[in-house]
Amino acid sequence: xxxxxxxxxMPAVVTPFDDNFEVDEAALRNLIDFVIDKGVTxxxxxxxxxxxxxxxxxxxxxxIEITVNQAKGRVKVIAGTGDAGTxxxxxxxxxxxxxxxxAALIVSPFYLKPxxxxxxEHYKKIAESTxxxxxLYNIPQVTGVEIPWWVVEGLADxxxxxxxxxxxxNMPYMxxxxxxxxxxxxxxxxxxxxxxxxxxxxxxxxxxxxxxxxPDIWIEIYNLILEGKREEAFAIQRKIQTLVRIIARxxxxxxxxxxxxxxxxxxxxxxxxxxxxxxxxxxxEELMRIHLEILGKIPKRTVMFKIKPEKIVESExxxxxxxxxxxxxxxxxxxxxxxxxxxxxxxxxxxxxGVKDGPVGKIFQETLKNPKPGHKPVVVKIDGxxxxxxxLLVPTVRITxxxxxxxxxxxxxxxxxxxxxxxxxxxxLPSKADDLVMIAHVFVxxxxxxxxxxxxxxxKAMRYAIxxxxxxxxxxNELLERKDSARHPFKYTP
Amino acid sequence: MFQPKGVYTALxxxxxxxxxxxxxxxxxxxxxxxxxGVSGLVPVGTTGEFVYLxxxxxxxxxxxxxxxVNGRVPVIAGTGASSTxxxxRLTKYAEDVGADAVLVVAPYYLRAxxxxxxxxFYELANSTxxxxxLYNIPQCTGGILRREVVEDLAExxxxxxxxxxxxNMPYLxxxxxxxxxxxxxxxxxxxxxxxxxxxxxxxxxxxxxxxxPDIWVKLYEAVTRGDLxxxxxxxxxxxxxxxxxxxxxxxxxxxEALKMMNFDVGKSRRPLVKGGILSPEVRxxxxxxxxxxxxxxxxxxxxxxxxxxxxxxxxxxxxxxxxIMREKLKVGEGSAGQGVTFVRIxxxxGPKDGPVGEAWLRGxxxxxxxxxxxxxVVEPNLMVKPITLEIPGIEVKNLRQSxxxxxxxxxxxxxxxxxxxxxxxxxxxxVETYALITKVSVNPEASDRRVLYINAYRATSNAxxxxxxxxx
Numbered sequence: 013x014x015x016x017x018x019x020x021x022m023p024a025v026v027t028p029f030d031d032n033f034e035v036d037e038a039a040l041r042n043l044i045d046f047v048i049d050k051g052v053t054x055x056x057x058x059x060x061x062x063x064x065x066x067x068x069x070x071x072x073x074x075x076i077e078i079t080v081n082q083a084k085g086r087v088k089v090i091a092g093t094g095d096a097g098t099x100x101x102x103x104x105x106x107x108x109x110x111x112x113x114x115a116a117l118i119v120s121p122f123y124l125k126p127x128x129x130x131x132x133e134h135y136k137k138i139a140e141s142t143x144x145x146x147x148l149y150n151i152p153q154v155t156g157v158e159i160p161w162w163v164v165e166g167l168a169d170x171x172x173x174x175x176x177x178x179x180x181x182n183m184p185y186m187x188x189x190x191x192x193x194x195x196x197x198x199x200x201x202x203x204x205x206x207x208x209x210x211x212x213x214x215x216x217x218x219x220x221x222x223x224x225x226x227p228d229i230w231i232e233i234y235n236l237i238l239e240g241k242r243e244e245a246f247a248i249q250r251k252i253q254t255l256v257r258i259i260a261r262x263x264x265x266x267x268x269x270x271x272x273x274x275x276x277x278x279x280x281x282x283x284x285x286x287x288x289x290x291x292x293x294x295x296x297e298e299l300m301r302i303h304l305e306i307l308g309k310i311p312k313r314t315v316m317f318k319i320k321p322e323k324i325v326e327s328e329x330x331x332x333x334x335x336x337x338x339x340x341x342x343x344x345x346x347x348x349x350x351x352x353x354x355x356x357x358x359x360x361x362x363x364x365x366g367v368k369d370g371p372v373g374k375i376f377q378e379t380l381k382n383p384k385p386g387h388k389p390v391v392v393k394i395d396g397x398x399x400x401x402x403x404l405l406v407p408t409v410r411i412t413x414x415x416x417x418x419x420x421x422x423x424x425x426x427x428x429x430x431x432x433x434x435x436x437x438x439x440x441l442p443s444k445a446d447d448l449v450m451i452a453h454v455f456v457x458x459x460x461x462x463x464x465x466x467x468x469x470x471x472k473a474m475r476y477a478i479x480x481x482x483x484x485x486x487x488x489n490e491l492l493e494r495k496d497s498a499r500h501p502f503k504y505t506p
Numbered sequence: 507m508f509q510p511k512g513v514y515t516a517l518x519x520x521x522x523x524x525x526x527x528x529x530x531x532x533x534x535x536x537x538x539x540x541x542x543g544v545s546g547l548v549p550v551g552t553t554g555e556f557v558y559l560x561x562x563x564x565x566x567x568x569x570x571x572x573x574x575v576n577g578r579v580p581v582i583a584g585t586g587a588s589s590t591x592x593x594x595r596l597t598k599y600a601e602d603v604g605a606d607a608v609l610v611v612a613p614y615y616l617r618a619x620x621x622x623x624x625x626x627f628y629e630l631a632n633s634t635x636x637x638x639x640l641y642n643i644p645q646c647t648g649g650i651l652r653r654e655v656v657e658d659l660a661e662x663x664x665x666x667x668x669x670x671x672x673x674n675m676p677y678l679x680x681x682x683x684x685x686x687x688x689x690x691x692x693x694x695x696x697x698x699x700x701x702x703x704x705x706x707x708x709x710x711x712x713x714x715x716x717x718x719p720d721i722w723v724k725l726y727e728a729v730t731r732g733d734l735x736x737x738x739x740x741x742x743x744x745x746x747x748x749x750x751x752x753x754x755x756x757x758x759x760x761x762e763a764l765k766m767m768n769f770d771v772g773k774s775r776r777p778l779v780k781g782g783i784l785s786p787e788v789r790x791x792x793x794x795x796x797x798x799x800x801x802x803x804x805x806x807x808x809x810x811x812x813x814x815x816x817x818x819x820x821x822x823x824x825x826x827x828x829x830i831m832r833e834k835l836k837v838g839e840g841s842a843g844q845g846v847t848f849v850r851i852x853x854x855x856g857p858k859d860g861p862v863g864e865a866w867l868r869g870x871x872x873x874x875x876x877x878x879x880x881x882x883v884v885e886p887n888l889m890v891k892p893i894t895l896e897i898p899g900i901e902v903k904n905l906r907q908s909x910x911x912x913x914x915x916x917x918x919x920x921x922x923x924x925x926x927x928x929x930x931x932x933x934x935x936x937v938e939t940y941a942l943i944t945k946v947s948v949n950p951e952a953s954d955r956r957v958l959y960i961n962a963y964r965a966t967s968n969a970x971x972x973x974x975x976x977x978x
Contacts, residue, residue, distance in 0.1 A: 294887035343859035350886035459781030498884035502913025
């Protein structure tokens, strides 16, 4: 049976952990306040994004308790109480009821793949054990099982089953839910990439991982759909699509935590086995950072560039906690950027950045005067005009065909030029720095065939390389932490 | 009725430069394969690019093959099609020109379900007196020819076998259990030939039997006489090669291999192109595997012992022995491994705002052809500190070599540098101010990436110890 409050935007909150991977209560309370201030309808602790499968029952209970306490009745609390086994789910649900949660979100049983009958019985038994409103939760990409629509239809007749969250992203499935249980229970979309489409089709609300990060934007979309302003809502969805695609497909909690940390909302790391560089590739974290900047979610601060002992310039730039406040040594700074997708169109840039009268300036001139065959150096231009800081583009792979030449000096160069311009515009590179020059060593695979992809990947790779050269990242600590789990894609024999 | 067994080759379709069927090369290939002892030939199957051939072309190829074989071995014509009517026409033609049997792929593209699949083969069986072999290849057709359908079809007089190219062993076991006593189960997935034969499959129809027909015949014979030990070692010796055919190159890879063996089979038809499913890197791996098997001649030559002293090996970067002495730069060398997987590393280290920094950039940006360098990462996006340059010491001639140098070798150098920092062999205070240059000598023919990683790691660690552990 539908309940009136189950609608709107509800973040599936992450579980913050401290440096010892213990639940970080202060950070959790801080995050809850952040999303409540933005106007969400409810908060959802201990769901998939809350890493419930990496927590003990005791920890899950504690997190639900903290959430109820911190919400203080300002918004509803929907506790994630699902489990692979029915008994554990019942125990969790009863606890959530006792502690004062407003509803329970219960994921379908997973791992050993139960059949229709077993899924039905699982929910029925839990519903009988509690008076708490229950929301079914379909997320086959992690459970390995889809809750068939006819099971949902049957369960919708149970008094305290009040909704279903569908995170499959499978629109035909969702349309079947609308056909069978619309109006009877709340239909909640859980897949960030199709959220606006789901709302337009009649979904009651959203429980989303990305609503930790951009609750305000989701609320705006939700309200626009309610007001019938479909075009405007979809225009916003298109603007956030890259960000939410990364969150939905690249490790959920991992990506959300990376985003929140970059925004200055400290939530710590995800628990193992989730690791940065794994489910969330390093390049996607970088891309997410760019998109968070575009959306205005990363604060700006002043960075000092000590270009020479006598020359210091300042720049207002988007800064994450790791961004240094002072960048001192401009003799030779190296940054690396790698961007995909598509094997043939990957971009890889080794970037050298430094003062004109240092090694970079010297080699810049030396290379121009005495280029090696097949590696013609070109000063980066856009629309016939050289971009600043002056940057020399040198191809990594020897150029032997006209096609390669076009891909390097036309498409890759366009991406590189745009990246330099944007980096200056955003204060990542100092704008008043005529003393600086750069050399970009640009890899384009000889079999590349998609010009747009080559341009875009080189844009991204150059953005990442510039940022890393300036910020000196990865830092030594990051390297020492990540070196043992590093996996080079070419390391393995076919 | 014909009972297929043994080793059958799924023939490629050779083309001329103009992409027309190349009759001459086709005839050459047929004779080569028959001499190598194959049990029969299968023209215009998946490997024969049947989906890119017109009905007329397919008919002509079948006719050429029947003519050239001239009764020496059975010819099993590929006559499958998405539409039943088309398959009927082709099968009728194959019978008219004298093929011995037909191989008919399950209907594809529009999914016909069990009923449509059954009816497709049922009508075919009734239309011809030729023996028919069913063909399951879900990775191309998009659907499985379900065991229940095969079970019913096996009742028909002239359904004599099924080729299973799925590589799905539970499915194959199901076939052997349900129909193995009535029809021949043939394996079509190169990587699982041994377990399939050992479990009771009667033979194989393989793309790789264009390349290594004799090896497959040996494996088949070993299993037939119960010598599983020998069969196992044969399968393992070709596993990497056939994995490339199965997963990294398909028809394009088979044609490339044949071209390396001097059969002028031409290109595959579009949209298949080189550099698509078969990357240039994997193409070279393919060549090395053929060399290992003695099908192509190996070009192996050992890495030479350097004639110059360690201090003189950085002169091309404008670092002279005097500079090393004057600036108190650090040098070290290390090597590990033997034979083709031998790795030597020459290392130079010094402050990045001095001559080493310049040399580092010079090596990166202004490299001699074949010695293009990279800034070392342990994996993409994890560039090491101190910044480390990897320069190939031996000329790089192809992308496979690059992928080895900039894959396992690069990753190993990076790991060795970071481990040296962690263990204070490289002092932490030098991490931001120093630059390292490594010159790497690896045999161009080396291919065992696991061993190369280990050797490069050891060689780099030793070079670092020598450079940083010493008195300067």
